[in-house]
Amino acid sequence: xxxxxxxxxxxxxxxxxxxxxxxxxxxxxxxxxxxxxxxxxxxxxxxxxxxxxxxxxxxxxxxxxxxxxxxxxxxxxxxxxxxxxxxxxxxxxxxxxxxxxxxxxxxxxxxxxxxxxxxxxxxxxxxxxxxxxxxxxxxxxxxxxxxxxxxxxxxxxxxxxxxxxxxxxxxxxxxxxxxxxxxxxxxxxxxxxxxxxxxxxxxxxxxxxxxxxxxxxxxxxxxxxxxxxxxxxxxxxxxxxxxxxxxxxxxxxxxxxxxxxxxxxxxxxxxxxxxxxxxxxxxxxxxxxxxxxxxxxxxxxxxxxxxxxxxxxxxxxxxxxxxxxxxxxxxxxxxxxxxxxxxxxxxxxxxxxxxxxxxxxxxxxxxxxx
Numbered sequence: 001x002x003x004x005x006x007x008x009x010x011x012x013x014x015x016x017x018x019x020x021x022x023x024x025x026x027x028x029x030x031x032x033x034x035x036x037x038x039x040x041x042x043x044x045x046x047x048x049x050x051x052x053x054x055x056x057x058x059x060x061x062x063x064x065x066x067x068x069x070x071x072x073x074x075x076x077x078x079x080x081x082x083x084x085x086x087x088x089x090x091x092x093x094x095x096x097x098x099x100x101x102x103x104x105x106x107x108x109x110x111x112x113x114x115x116x117x118x119x120x121x122x123x124x125x126x127x128x129x130x131x132x133x134x135x136x137x138x139x140x141x142x143x144x145x146x147x148x149x150x151x152x153x154x155x156x157x158x159x160x161x162x163x164x165x166x167x168x169x170x171x172x173x174x175x176x177x178x179x180x181x182x183x184x185x186x187x188x189x190x191x192x193x194x195x196x197x198x199x200x201x202x203x204x205x206x207x208x209x210x211x212x213x214x215x216x217x218x219x220x221x222x223x224x225x226x227x228x229x230x231x232x233x234x235x236x237x238x239x240x241x242x243x244x245x246x247x248x249x250x251x252x253x254x255x256x257x258x259x260x261x262x263x264x265x266x267x268x269x270x271x272x273x274x275x276x277x278x279x280x281x282x283x284x285x286x287x288x289x290x291x292x293x294x295x296x297x298x299x300x301x302x303x304x305x306x307x308x309x310x311x312x313x314x315x316x317x318x319x320x321x322x323x324x325x326x327x328x329x330x331x332x333x334x335x336x337x338x339x340x341x342x343x344x345x346x347x348x349x350x351x352x353x354x355x356x357x358x359x360x361x362x363x364x365x366x367x368x369x370x
Contacts, residue, residue: 002074002084004067010035011086013070015105016210017060020222022101027052039064076211082107082184090114096229099255103208103226107184110204113174118148118296121227121252123245124158124237129270132238133161134352135262139235140165142289142355144175146298149203151231153223154178154192158237167198177230180207181223182215206230224248225255233258233295235286239273246273249282258295259283265347288355314352317341321349325359325367332365 002009014035018025028047032038041047042061049055065073077084085092087102094115096102106112122140124132140150140162150166152159159178166176178199182188184207187196196205208226209219224247228234234252236259239245252259261283264271277283286292290299314322324330324338335346350367353359359367 001089002070004071005036007035008086008089009070009074010039011088011104012074012084013039013065014061015103015208016073017064018057018104019210019213020103020208020219021057022104024053024057025104026101077107080184080211081109082211083109083112085112093230095119095232096226099225099229101225102229105210106206106208107210108204108206109184110200110202111174112204112206116149116174118143118146118293118298119151119177119231120148120292121151121231121234121248122158122162122237123152123227123234123248125239125243125245125270126155126157126159127270128157128161128238129268129348131264131268131348131351132158132262132270134348135355136161136237137165137168138352138355139237139262139286139289139292140176141169142357143292144169145171146289146293147172148292149174150176151227152176152178153220153227154180154187154189154196154199154205156189156192160192160195162237163195163199167202174203176203178203178205179223179226179230180205180209181219183207183209183211183213185211186215188215220244221247225251228252228255228257231257233260233292235260235262235292236274236277236283237262238264238270239277240269241272241276243273249277253282260286260292262286288357314356317345318349318352321346322353322358322369325353326369329362329366329368331367335367 014025028038042064045062047058047061049058085106087097087104091114120143122136136158143150144166150162152162163176163178169175176199187193199205228248228251234248234257236245249259259282261274261277263275263278263285278285293299321339359369361367
């Protein structure tokens with residue numbers, strides 16, 4: 001694919017020079033008709049500054065690699081098991097190719113499928129609550145159980161929980177994709193390197209940042225557009241009033257993606273952002289897996305086998321509450337007395353059980369096992 005004379009090869013060269021400057025990249029392709037023509041013009045120092053290309057970009061291109069250096073560059077990636085795909089390649093993710101500033105090159109480990117049935121981004125606060133962690137894990141697992149693929153950013157908090165929840169599902173060999181805000185030679189956060197390797201085995205880890213590219217705060221908005229670009233919908237589990245997740249949501253809306261949000265308590269700071277999105281009509285509220293699936297003409301019909309699998313993953317406290325409810329329908333106040341748990345803890349457990357389709361709630365906060 002990247003042999004000498006191949007257009008892919010010169011796309012890789014241009015990307016090395018321009019990285020996240022996608023608009024400049026596509027402007028040059030439009031002006032010169034091919035990346036090879038840009039390479040040839042740069043070799044003769046003919047690229048010039050315009051309103052669409054900065055002096056810094058001109059300098060990088062005109063001082064760019066020769067053919068031998070491109071060979072060395074490709075060999076270094078191949079030696080590390082890193083693959084590359086250009087946005088003109090039929091194996092490039094179709095949804096991502098639709099956005100106007102799609103990465104010209106994606107670096108990846110694992111397998112990269114050009115088309116997925118229900119790719120859903122699950123994002124949220126880094127400093128999430130126990131409620132947020134449980135919801136992210138439960139919904140992510142259910143998404144994979146019912147044919148979805150979870151997209152996340154490998155960040156601490158909700159992103160991590162979403163990936164871990166997706167990996168718990170045994171229903172699909174292709175469970176999740178993680179989008180890095182760094183290059184492969186400096187995976188960030190470092191604590192999630194092991195998780196990244198697990199994702200590679202049942203999905204893909206991708207980045208548009210070449211090895212050697214510095215990890216700075218500017219990388220993450222660029223990463224967020226890729227997260228939403230790969231997805232059909234974006235679900236926010238928890239977000240404060242001023243949250244970085246709003247950047248991903250803005251990208252999702254610009255790209256024509258669906259936006260979902262998990263509602264939370266009015267007094268919970270980590271629910272201010274999600275509750276505001278719901279109130280303003282930016283996001284559809286999610287009370288269970290079907291609130292997502294129905295947007296794609298699907299419906300989850302929980303069965304006994306699935307319920308058995310879900311129960312096997314429950315924490316002891318959650319399983320205990322479920323067993324209490326299973327004996328007979330019971331209201332919230334009675335549950336507090338019987339279990340001895342605080343209302344806050346019980347709310348968290350009941351939410352997980354509802355999301356898992358193990359119980360249902362009726363008028364008067366009466367809970368019944370399904």
